[in-house]
Amino acid sequence: MNALRRNVLKGAAGAGAVAVAVAAGLLKPTQAMAAWNKSAFEAKNVGDAMKGLGASSPADSKDIIIKAPDIAENGAVVPVEVTSGIAGTTSIAIIAEKNGTPLIGNYNLSGGTQGFISTRIKMGQTSLVRAVVNAGGKSYTSAKEVKVTIGGCGG
């Protein structure tokens, strides 16, 4: 009697695991979408944004090079290039420290993609543009000040 009960339980657990695995496999695309890091993107300050990224105290690194203009006349379009010389860079995040919502984007690199991201961002006012790089489970950061003459976040 007891043995049968064991078997039933085992069977149920096994079937459950299969169902979960199938669901995980099938739901990958939608899962990725649902995974958009809401808490990090809606964070109103740099600390919370970093926490959302899982990088609360990144180490300063000279191997991260941020290429951005010293003075941006139009805050709506600020070209930013981040190059990470750290081996095994897996992600690069860009943060404009004084924006209403500082986190600009988080770029996950895989399969031979080099530690390089080039994009254009909006900046509300003069502030530091910070890059947070994840490499080998550790986070590193670097920042560069960009002076903004006309803000680009709203009118």
Added chain:
Amino acid sequence: MAEPMRIRATMAGDVADVKVLMNHPMETGLRKDAKTGQLVPAHFIQEVTATINGATVLAAEIGGGVSKNPYLGFKVKGPKAGDKVVVNWTDNKGDKNSAEATIG
């Protein structure tokens, strides 16, 4: 919202230099319409993924802080001329777009 997206991918040595230009308003939801004084609803790309020959090379999450008509450049080591680059994006309203190009 199926506006065209432009991709240019060129080989520089053994590194593919991929440049993507997406067409999107990228509204943060914080901007006011100049005429009505109402907030313009948020409408921005949230996810961008790029694959080369089916293998994911970049999975980006972006927010409203990226400029209108986002530009994205990245470099991938390994691919060959003739390989296929596919870029997909999804925005906060669930709109999607996809484009592909051949590395030249």
